[in-house]
Amino acid sequence: MTAVSHHAPDDLLFAFACGNLRPPEALLLSTHMDLDPVARRRVGLFEAVGGVLLEEAEEAPLDPGALERCLDRLGGQPQADPAPAEPGPAATDGYRLPPALRRALGPDVGALPWRRVMRGVEELPLSKDGDARARLLRIAPGVAVLRHSHRGAELTLVLEGAYRDGDQRFGRGDLQYADGSVDHRPVAEAGPPCLCFVVTEAPIRFTGPVGRFLNPFVRF
Secondary structure: OOOOOOOOOHHHHHHHHOOOOOHHHHHHHHHHHHHOHHHHHHHHHHHHHHHHHHHHOOOOOOOOOHHHHHHHHOOOOOOOOOOOOOOOOOOHHHOOOOHHHHHHHOOOHHHOOOEEEEOOEEEEEEEEEOOEEEEEEEEOOOOEOOOEEEOOOEEEEEEEOOEEEOOEEEOOOOEEEEOOOOOEOOEEOOOOOEEEEEEEOOOEEEOOHHHHHHOOOOOO
């Protein structure tokens, strides 16, 4: 299994442990945890911290150092535990789908309708919750997504293949968090198509010369 180098931020994992994420985000985090033992351990630690805080809770604001003291009592920074067995090829053109995503998609994944959204990019919508959207994106080797920024957070989890964003590389299991401060143009690497699980809080905003022209007509 390829080592994961880009992990979910702690505030997102803490929100997951507290049950405070919407279903599209929660499914993405569950899928990320299937691939990333560090994320699994962090969530387990935050769940344990929550239990300790509940036991010690009084009708008063928590001391600013309460979380850090709980982490110390629970052993500090977690070590990665063994990863679960890699799932075999499952539907979606032979890609290895992590268990959480495979369960959500159901048994007949191969029959799900992909649609072309631009040259070299296909989309498979999964779910919506208000403006939050979950989908799979399949990006052909060497294809660059149009330069864009964001009206809200964008979470991108690589399930197969890899892409580069500036000087960073994202491979299987890696998660990229982007918000309105990020203006980027990810490019799929050579090799197999890059399969990504993407959750956006709001439609993205194209920023390149062509993209700005498309903004009034394309909601992506």
